Amino acid sequence: SKARGRGNFTLFVDEMDARYLERQRLKADLRAAVDSHGITVVYQPMFTPDGRKLACCEALARWHHPEKGPIAPNIFIQIAEEMGIVTDITHQVLQKACADCRTWPESIGVSVNLSVQDLRQGDLASTVEKILTNAGLPAARLHLEVTESSLIEELSAARDVLEQLRSLGITISIDDFGTGFSSLSYLDTLPVDVVKIDRSFVRNIGEDARRLKLLRGIVSLTRGLDIGIVVEGVETREQLALIKKHNCADLIQGYVFSTPIATHAVKGLAEEASLH
Ligand code: C2E
Ligand code: CA
Ligand code: CA
Numbered sequence: 001s002k003a004r005g006r007g008n009f010t011l012f013v014d015e016m017d018a019r020y021l022e023r024q025r026l027k028a029d030l031r032a033a034v035d036s037h038g039i040t041v042v043y044q045p046m047f048t049p050d051g052r053k054l055a056c057c058e059a060l061a062r063w064h065h066p067e068k069g070p071i072a073p074n075i076f077i078q079i080a081e082e083m084g085i086v087t088d089i090t091h092q093v094l095q096k097a098c099a100d101c102r103t104w105p106e107s108i109g110v111s112v113n114l115s116v117q118d119l120r121q122g123d124l125a126s127t128v129e130k131i132l133t134n135a136g137l138p139a140a141r142l143h144l145e146v147t148e149s150s151l152i153e154e155l156s157a158a159r160d161v162l163e164q165l166r167s168l169g170i171t172i173s174i175d176d177f178g179t180g181f182s183s184l185s186y187l188d189t190l191p192v193d194v195v196k197i198d199r200s201f202v203r204n205i206g207e208d209a210r211r212l213k214l215l216r217g218i219v220s221l222t223r224g225l226d227i228g229i230v231v232e233g234v235e236t237r238e239q240l241a242l243i244k245k246h247n248c249a250d251l252i253q254g255y256v257f258s259t260p261i262a263t264h265a266v267k268g269l270a271e272e273a274s275l276h
C-alpha cells in the first residue's frame with residue numbers, strides 16, 4: 001500500500017541520515033585525533049625466507065577511537081583521503097617511523113605507506129628529506145610504498161616525485177602489486193626498487209596449482225628487471241615452503257613470521273630470529 005511505501009521510504013531516509021551523521025561524527029573525531037597526534041604506529045617485520053634475518057619493518061597506522069575502539073586503517077585512511085587530511089597522517093607516521101627506526105639495529109629499515117594524495121604534493125621529497133634530517137636517520141634505511149593503483153592514477157606526477165625521492169637514497173616499493181590490472185611493461189620505465197606482491201596471489205597456492213603458476217609467472221617477469229620481491233600475506237608453513245621451493249621471494253611479510261608489533265619489540269624479535 002501507499003502508506004507502507006511511505007513508511008519504508010521514511011525509514012530509508014532516517015537510516016541514510018543516521019549513516020551520514022555517523023560518518024560526519026567519525027570525520028570530526030578523526031580530525032581531532034590527527035590534530036592531537038593520536039594516530040599510533042605498529043610495525044610488521046619482513047624476513048628473509050629462511051626466517052633468520054629481519055630486514056625491514058612496515059609502519060602501519062592505528063587509530064584507537066575513544067568509544068568505538070580500534071578503527072581499521074583501510075577505513076580511516078579512506079576517510080582521511082575524502083577529507084583531504086591524509087598527508088597530515090603520512091607526515092606523522094613518517095616522523096614516528098623514522099624516530100623508531102633509529103632505535104633499532106642499523107641493519108633494519110622502515111617502510112612507510114604513501115597515499116595517492118601524497119604523490120600530488122610537489123614538495124614531498126623536500127618534506128621527507130627534512131623528516132629524515134630531524135630524525136637523524138640515513139635515507140638508505142627508509143623505504144616508501146606506493147600502491148600500483150595510485151601509480152596508475154598519477155603516473156606523470158609519480159614519476160617525478162619518485163625520481164626525487166630515489167635520488168635522496170630512499171628505496172621505492174610498489175605495494176599491492178598485481179592488483180592494479182596494469183601492464184607490466186611500465187615497471188621498466190619507473191624508478192622502482194621493490195615490488196610487494198599482493199596477498200591475493202598467495203592465498204590459495206597450496207590448494208590450486210594454477211594460483212601457484214600465476215605467482216611464479218609474476219615473479220619470473222619481475223626477476224628479469226632486477227627488482228626486489230617481497231611476498232605479502234604469507235600465513236601458513238605450507239605457503240612458506242612453496243614460496244621457498246620456487247624461489248618466489250627475497251623477503252616475506254606475513255603472519256607466518258609475525259603480526260604487526262610495537263617498536264620496542266623489534267630488536268628482540270630480530271635477535272631471536274638470528275639464533276634459529
Ligand atoms: P597494506 O599496505 O597492504 O598493509 C598490509 C596489511 O596486511 C596490513 O593490514 C597487515 O596487518 C596485513 N597483513 C599482514 N600480514 C598478513 C597476513 O599474513 N594475512 C593477512 N590476512 N593480512 C596480513 P592493516 O594494518 O589493517 O592495513 C590495511 C591497509 O591500510 C594497508 O594495506 C594500507 O593500504 C593502509 N594503511 C595502513 N597504514 C597506513 C598508513 O600509514 N598510510 C597509508 N596511506 N595507508 C596505510
Ligand atoms: Ca603497504
Ligand atoms: Ca600491500
Ligand code: CA
Pocket residue numbers: 176
Ligand atoms: Ca592493501
